[in-house]
Amino acid sequence: MQVTEIYKSIQGESTYAGLPCVFVRLTGCNLRCSWCDSEYTFSGGHRMTLEEVIEEVEQLSPTGGLIEVTGGEPMLQEREVVPLMQHLLNQGYTVLLETSGERPLERVPKGVAKIVDVKCPNSGEPGTFRMENLECLDSGDEVKFVISDRVDYEFARDFVSRHNLAPKVNAVLFSPAFGKDAGGARDTSHCLLDPRELAEWMLADNVAARLSLQIHKFILDPAIKGV
Numbered sequence: 356m357q358v359t360e361i362y363k364s365i366q367g368e369s370t371y372a373g374l375p376c377v378f379v380r381l382t383g384c385n386l387r388c389s390w391c392d393s394e395y396t397f398s399g400g401h402r403m404t405l406e407e408v409i410e411e412v413e414q415l416s417p418t419g420g421l422i423e424v425t426g427g428e429p430m431l432q433e434r435e436v437v438p439l440m441q442h443l444l445n446q447g448y449t450v451l452l453e454t455s456g457e458r459p460l461e462r463v464p465k466g467v468a469k470i471v472d473v474k475c476p477n478s479g480e481p482g483t484f485r486m487e488n489l490e491c492l493d494s495g496d497e498v499k500f501v502i503s504d505r506v507d508y509e510f511a512r513d514f515v516s517r518h519n520l521a522p523k524v525n526a527v528l529f530s531p532a533f534g535k536d537a538g539g540a541r542d543t544s545h546c547l548l549d550p551r552e553l554a555e556w557m558l559a560d561n562v563a564a565r566l567s568l569q570i571h572k573f574i575l576d577p578a579i580k581g582v
């Protein structure tokens with residue numbers, strides 16, 4: 356498979372935030388989100404066999420733990436990614452798959468926690484979520500909306516309500532978008548939407564979702580890649 360990087364860091368998002376995690380970041384994405392902070396994955400990388408990826412993961416986390424398969428869009432390499440995730444599950448790892456939700460998810464092995472984006476209107480990629488993927492979600496999965504303004508928020512709020520998402524998954528995440536050129540200060544000044552404002556909207560509407568901040572952007576310089 357084509358791999359941009361494999362590294363160990365602190366998981367910054369989802370209900371697993373704060374835990375040590377090995378990230379397997381695959382190369383390539385078919386979307387172009389306006390606030391994407393992973394553009395360096397769009398090309399390049401290097402070919403690795405399944406065995407080479409597994410060996411590197413096991414070196415970084417020899418006693419089990421959390422592994423996130425991410426990108427780019429990892430499901431573009433479904434033929435190799437599915438066996439990788441199944442092997443890691445068999446070895447006792449907790450496996451997360453971070454995906455845009457645009458690719459089919461039917462073949463993701465049971466037991467993998469899918470962290471699935473639904474792109475909001477101002478992402479630059481609205482309407483790309485594959486609606487059939489709603490049928491693939493289970494109680495271990497999480498659905499994420501990256502929100503940059505009130506229009507995005509209302510889209511996310513109404514999507515969650517229309518599809519009665521909350522009882523079907525482990526968590527629904529509302530995350531304020533970060534400016535993609537953010538760097539320097541480790542604070543909320545880089546958020547395209549003030550988290551406090553988002554929290555107030557969620558409270559006013561009793562939204563069945565969790566406010567989610569990318570904590571790695573508050574631990575490290577937001578400009579640093581590979582975290």
Ligand code: SF4
Nearest residue numbers: 384386388391427455
């Ligand atoms: S789907 Fe993810 S990697 Fe692809 S452009 Fe959007 S944010 Fe970037």
